[in-house]
Amino acid sequence: MTAAGDFPASQDAAPAAAPRRRLLEQDWRKLLRASAILAIAQVFIGLSGMPVSFDRRLLIDPILSLGYLSLLWLPLAVSYWVGREQVLEGMTAYARGGRDVLAGAITGAVGNAGLTLLVVGITHFDIRDPLVNWSPQLLGILEFEESVWLGALIWPAIGAGVGALGGGMHWASSRITRTTVIVLLSVFGTAVLESVITDLSQGFHIEAVSDWLYGPKRGLTYPAAIVVAAAAAAIAGGIAAYRAFLARTASTSGQLGIAASGETSANRVRWRRIPVRRLVGFALSAAAIVVLPLFLGRLTNELLANVGLFILLALGLNIIVGLAGILDLGYVAFFAVGGYSVAVLTSPGSPRFDLEIPWFGALFAAMLLAGLAGLLIGAPVIRMRGDYLAIVTLGFGEIIRVLLLSDWLSGTFNGAQGITNIPGVEVFGLATVRGFEPRSVLYLVLVFCAIAVYVSWRLENSRIGRAWMAIREDESVAEAMGVDTVSAKLMAFVTGAVLGSFSGAILSAKVGSVFPHSFAIIVSIVILVVVIFGGMGSIAGVIAGAAVLIGVLGGPNQPGLLQEFAEYKILIYGALLVWMMLQRSEGLIPSVRRARELHLDEMNQDAWLRAQVAADDAGGGGGGDRSEGEQP
Amino acid sequence: MSPNTPETNSPTPAQPASVQSEPVLELRRVNTHYGAVHILKDVDLDIYSGELVCLLGGNASGKSTTLRTILGMVKPTTGDVKVNGQVVTHQSTRDRVAMGVTMVPENRRLFKRLTVRENLDLGAYLRSDSDQIASDMERVFDLFPRVKERLNQKSGTLSGGEQQMVAIGRALMANPRVLLMDEPSMGLAPALVQQNFELIQQIHEAGMTVFMVEQNANMALSIADRGWVLQTGRVVLDDTAENLLAHPDLQASYLGTAEQ
Numbered sequence: 001m002t003a004a005g006d007f008p009a010s011q012d013a014a015p016a017a018a019p020r021r022r023l024l025e026q027d028w029r030k031l032l033r034a035s036a037i038l039a040i041a042q043v044f045i046g047l048s049g050m051p052v053s054f055d056r057r058l059l060i061d062p063i064l065s066l067g068y069l070s071l072l073w074l075p076l077a078v079s080y081w082v083g084r085e086q087v088l089e090g091m092t093a094y095a096r097g098g099r100d101v102l103a104g105a106i107t108g109a110v111g112n113a114g115l116t117l118l119v120v121g122i123t124h125f126d127i128r129d130p131l132v133n134w135s136p137q138l139l140g141i142l143e144f145e146e147s148v149w150l151g152a153l154i155w156p157a158i159g160a161g162v163g164a165l166g167g168g169m170h171w172a173s174s175r176i177t178r179t180t181v182i183v184l185l186s187v188f189g190t191a192v193l194e195s196v197i198t199d200l201s202q203g204f205h206i207e208a209v210s211d212w213l214y215g216p217k218r219g220l221t222y223p224a225a226i227v228v229a230a231a232a233a234a235i236a237g238g239i240a241a242y243r244a245f246l247a248r249t250a251s252t253s254g255q256l257g258i259a260a261s262g263e264t265s266a267n268r269v270r271w272r273r274i275p276v277r278r279l280v281g282f283a284l285s286a287a288a289i290v291v292l293p294l295f296l297g298r299l300t301n302e303l304l305a306n307v308g309l310f311i312l313l314a315l316g317l318n319i320i321v322g323l324a325g326i327l328d329l330g331y332v333a334f335f336a337v338g339g340y341s342v343a344v345l346t347s348p349g350s351p352r353f354d355l356e357i358p359w360f361g362a363l364f365a366a367m368l369l370a371g372l373a374g375l376l377i378g379a380p381v382i383r384m385r386g387d388y389l390a391i392v393t394l395g396f397g398e399i400i401r402v403l404l405l406s407d408w409l410s411g412t413f414n415g416a417q418g419i420t421n422i423p424g425v426e427v428f429g430l431a432t433v434r435g436f437e438p439r440s441v442l443y444l445v446l447v448f449c450a451i452a453v454y455v456s457w458r459l460e461n462s463r464i465g466r467a468w469m470a471i472r473e474d475e476s477v478a479e480a481m482g483v484d485t486v487s488a489k490l491m492a493f494v495t496g497a498v499l500g501s502f503s504g505a506i507l508s509a510k511v512g513s514v515f516p517h518s519f520a521i522i523v524s525i526v527i528l529v530v531v532i533f534g535g536m537g538s539i540a541g542v543i544a545g546a547a548v549l550i551g552v553l554g555g556p557n558q559p560g561l562l563q564e565f566a567e568y569k570i571l572i573y574g575a576l577l578v579w580m581m582l583q584r585s586e587g588l589i590p591s592v593r594r595a596r597e598l599h600l601d602e603m604n605q606d607a608w609l610r611a612q613v614a615a616d617d618a619g620g621g622g623g624g625d626r627s628e629g630e631q632p
Numbered sequence: 633m634s635p636n637t638p639e640t641n642s643p644t645p646a647q648p649a650s651v652q653s654e655p656v657l658e659l660r661r662v663n664t665h666y667g668a669v670h671i672l673k674d675v676d677l678d679i680y681s682g683e684l685v686c687l688l689g690g691n692a693s694g695k696s697t698t699l700r701t702i703l704g705m706v707k708p709t710t711g712d713v714k715v716n717g718q719v720v721t722h723q724s725t726r727d728r729v730a731m732g733v734t735m736v737p738e739n740r741r742l743f744k745r746l747t748v749r750e751n752l753d754l755g756a757y758l759r760s761d762s763d764q765i766a767s768d769m770e771r772v773f774d775l776f777p778r779v780k781e782r783l784n785q786k787s788g789t790l791s792g793g794e795q796q797m798v799a800i801g802r803a804l805m806a807n808p809r810v811l812l813m814d815e816p817s818m819g820l821a822p823a824l825v826q827q828n829f830e831l832i833q834q835i836h837e838a839g840m841t842v843f844m845v846e847q848n849a850n851m852a853l854s855i856a857d858r859g860w861v862l863q864t865g866r867v868v869l870d871d872t873a874e875n876l877l878a879h880p881d882l883q884a885s886y887l888g889t890a891e892q
C-alpha cells in the first residue's frame with residue numbers, strides 16, 4: 001500500500017475509489033437503536049396531544065395538516081441521521097448507495113411501528129386515566145378516519161416511504177438534496193407565513209395572490225403548493241448554476257496568474273466583489289425594513305414588534321453568553337428592571353411615585369438602573385465558574401421577580417396586581433407610540449434594534465470584544481495576557497443589562513402594564529434558546545434565531561405564527577435546547593469565527609495528530625521523515 | 633545548527649551578578665500557599681537580562697506555581713517578587729505584564745476557537761503602539777514563517793508543533809523583557825522536542841531573557857546558562873548548567889524520572 005492509502009482524503013475522496021457496501025451490510029445495532037428512539041418519540045408525540053391540537057391547522061389544503069406533519073417529520077430526520085457517517089482520516093469512506101435507502105426505510109418502518117402499537121393499544125385498553133392529554137380524536141387521526149386495520153398497517157408503510165427518502169438524501173448528489181430541502185422548506189414556509197402573506201397582499205392591493213395561494217379553510221391549496229414547489233426548485237437550480245458559473249470564472253482568473261500568486265488573485269477578486277454586494281444588500285434590506293411595516297396589517301406588525309423585543313434581549317444576552325462566555329440564566333432580571341423602571345416612573349397608576357415623567361427620561365433611568373443591576377448581580381458571580389455561576393444567576397433572576405411580587409415592596413411595585421396605565425411614548429411631539437398601534441411600536445423597536453446591532457458589532461470588533469473572547473476561551477490565560485478579567489466580565493454584564501433594559505422599557509409602553517409573572521425564569525430560558533439556536537456570538541444568527549423561534553413559535557407570553565403551538569411551546573423550546581446541546585450545534589448562522597471550527601476538521605486534526613505521535617513513537621528516527629512537514 | 637550549541641554555552645560566566653547590577657526578575661524568600669497547603673518554601677531566584685535559565689523539578693514540585701507567583705496570578709504569603717528591581721508583590725497581573733513579564737503557558741493553551749491572528753493580537757493586548765506591534769508581528773513571522781501561512785486558521789486546528797509556535801509568538805507579541813515558559817516540551821511528539829529547544833535557544837540568541845521551567849532536565853540544561861532544581865517547593869540545587877548536569881544528586885534523585 002502507498003502512503004496515501006493510510007490517509008485517504010476525507011472530503012474529496014473520489015467516489016469511484018470508495019468501496020461499495022452491500023445492501024444488507026448494515027450496522028444493525030445502530031438501526032435498532034434509531035428505530036427504538038423513533039418509536040418512543042412517535043408514541044410520545046401522539047400521546048402529548050400534538051397531532052390532535054395541530055390537526056385544525058391545514059398546511060396544504062386537503063392533504064396535509066400540521067397534525068400529520070408532527071408525525072411525519074421525525075421519521076425523516078431520524079432516518080437521515082441513521083445514514084450519517086463521520087469519515088475520519090484513517091478510516092475507509094464507503095460509497096453511498098441503495099444501502100442508505102434501505103437503512104432509512106427500515107428505521108422509518110420499525111420506528112413507526114410504535115404508532116401501530118399505539119393504535120392497537122388505544123383500541124384495546126383505556127389509557128384515558130393516566131394520560132389526561134390524550135383525546136379520542138387521536139385514534140381517528142391515526143386511523144385516517146377509516147379502520148383500525150388501516151391505522152395499524154399504514155404507519156409502518158408511511159415510515160418506510162419517508163425513511164427511504166431520508167436515507168436516500170445521503171445517496172443523492174448534494175445538489176439534489178439541497179434542492180429538496182429548499183423545496184420542502186419553501187412549501188412549509190409559505191404555508192406557515194399565511195397570515196403575513198395575506199396581510200402583505202392586502203397592503204399592496206394584490207389580494208388575488210393570497211386568495212389564489214390559500215384555500216378558504218387556511219392552508220395552501222393543492223395547485224398553489226405545486227407551483228410554490230416548482231418555483232422554489234427553479235430558483236434553487238438557478239442559484240446553483242450561478243454559483244457554479246462564479247466558481248468557474250474565479251478559477252479561470254486564478255489560473256491566469258502565475259501558479260504561486262493564484263491564491264492572492266482569487267482573494268483579490270473576492271475582496272472586490274463582497275463589499276459592493278454587501279453594501280447594496282444592506283441598503284436594500286434596510287430600506288425594506290423601513291418601508292415594509294407600512295404595508296403590513298396590525299397582526300403582523302404586532303408579531304414583528306415582539307420579534308424585535310426578543311432580538312434586543314437576545315443581542316444583550318449574546319454579549320454575556322456568546323462573547324464573554326458567561327452562562328447567565330437570570331437574564332430576565334434586566335428585562336424586568338427595564339420594564340418596571342419605566343412603569344414606576346411614567347405611569348399615573350404607580351403606587352409610590354407620582355412622577356409621570358416622559359418615556360425617554362424613564363428610559364435613561366432604566367438604563368442606569370439596569371447597569372447598576374448588572375454590577376450588583378455581576379460582582380458576586382464573576383469569580384465563579386461554569387455550573388456554579390449558572391445556578392447563582394438563575395437564583396438572582398428569580399430574586400428580582402420575587403421582590404417585585406413581595407408584600408414588602410408592594411408599596412412601590414404593587415405586588416401581583418402589577419402596574420397598569422403606562423402611557424405610550426411621545427416622540428418629541430412628532431408622534432405617539434402606543435400599544436394599540438403596533439406599527440408605531442414596531443418602528444420604535446426597529447430603532448432600538450438598530451442601535452443594539454451597531455453597539456454589538458462595534459463591541460465585537462473592539463479591544464474589549466477581544467478580551468471577552470479571550471476570557472470565553474481560557475480565562476486564566478487571558479489573565480496572563482494582561483486582560484483585567486474582573487472588569488471585562490463586569491463590563492459584559494453591564495452592557496448586556498442595558499440592552500435588555502431597552503426591551504423591557506419598550507414592552508412596558510407597548511403593553512401598558514407590567515406584572516411580575518411576565519418576568520419568570522422561562523423568559524431567561526427562551527432568550528437563551530434563541531441565542532444558542534441562532535448561533536452564539538453571531539449577531540446575524542441571533543437575529544435569525546429570534547425571527548424563526550419567536551416569529552413562528554412565539555415568545556413565552558407572546559403568540560407566534562403557529563398559534564396552535566401555544567400549549568407546546570415550552571416543550572418545543574426545551575426539546576430544542578436539549579438537541580442543540582447534544583449536537584453541540586453552532587446554530588442557524590454560526591459566527592464567522594465558529595464557522596471555521598467545523599467539528600470534522602477538528603476530529604481529522606486529532607486523528608492526524610495521533611497518527612503522527614504513533615509514527616514518531618514507533619519509528620524513533622524513522623518517524624522523522626513524516627514529521628518533516630512540521631519543521632518551520 | 634545543534635553541533636555548535638555546547639560551544640556557545642560553555643564560555644558563559646557562572647557569576648552573572650558581576651556583569652549586571654540588577655536582576656530583571658527576582659524572588660526573595662517567597663512562600664506560596666494554596667489554601668492551607670504550603671507549596672513554595674523560601675524560594676530565591678534571580679534572573680538577569682539576556683540570560684537563559686531554567687527551573688527543573690519533577691511533577692507537582694511547584695514549578696507552575698512559581699511562574700504563577702511571578703505573574704501575580706497567585707499571591708505569595710510571604711516574600712517578595714521584584715521586576716527590574718521594583719517590588720511588584722502587591723501589583724496585579726496586568727501591571728506585571730505591562731512591565732514586561734510574559735508567559736507561555738503549560739500545554740500552550742491557545743485560544744482555540746480564535747484565529748492565529750487573534751491569538752497574536754491578544755498577546756499584544758496591553759500595547760497601543762500599533763506601528764511597533766506590526767513590526768513585532770513581522771518579527772514573529774520571520775521566526776515562524778509557518779505561522780504566517782496559518783494566520784486566519786482557527787488555532788485549535790493547528791498541529792502540536794504549530795501551536796507551540798503560535799504560543800511563543802503570542803508571548804513575543806507582548807514585547808516582553810523576560811519570557812517565562814512553562815514546560816515547553818510537554819505534550820510534544822519526541823521528534824519535535826529537540827526542535828523546540830533549538831527554537832528557544834534561537835529566541836534567546838536574538839536577545840530575549842528566558843526563564844524556562846522543565847521536567848526534561850538534560851534537554852533544558854543543554855541550552856541553559858544556569859538552573860535551579862525544585863523539590864517539593866524548595867530549591868535544592870542552584871548552579872551552572874554544566875555543574876548541574878554533572879551533579880550526582882540531580883542524576884540520582886531527579887533524572888530517574890526524566891526521559892532518555
Ligand SMILES: Nc1ncnc2c1ncn2[C@@H]1O[C@H](COP(=O)(O)OP(=O)(O)O)[C@@H](O)[C@H]1O
Nearest residue numbers: 666669671689690691692693694695696697698
Ligand atoms: N489551584 C490549586 N489549588 C490547590 N492546589 C494546587 C493548585 N494548583 C496546583 N496545586 C498543587 O500544588 C502543587 C504544585 O503544583 P504545580 O506548581 O502545578 O506543579 P508542577 O508545575 O511542578 O507540576 C501540586 O501538588 C498541586 O496539586
Ligand SMILES: [Mg+2]
Nearest residue numbers: 695696738815
Ligand atoms: Mg506544571
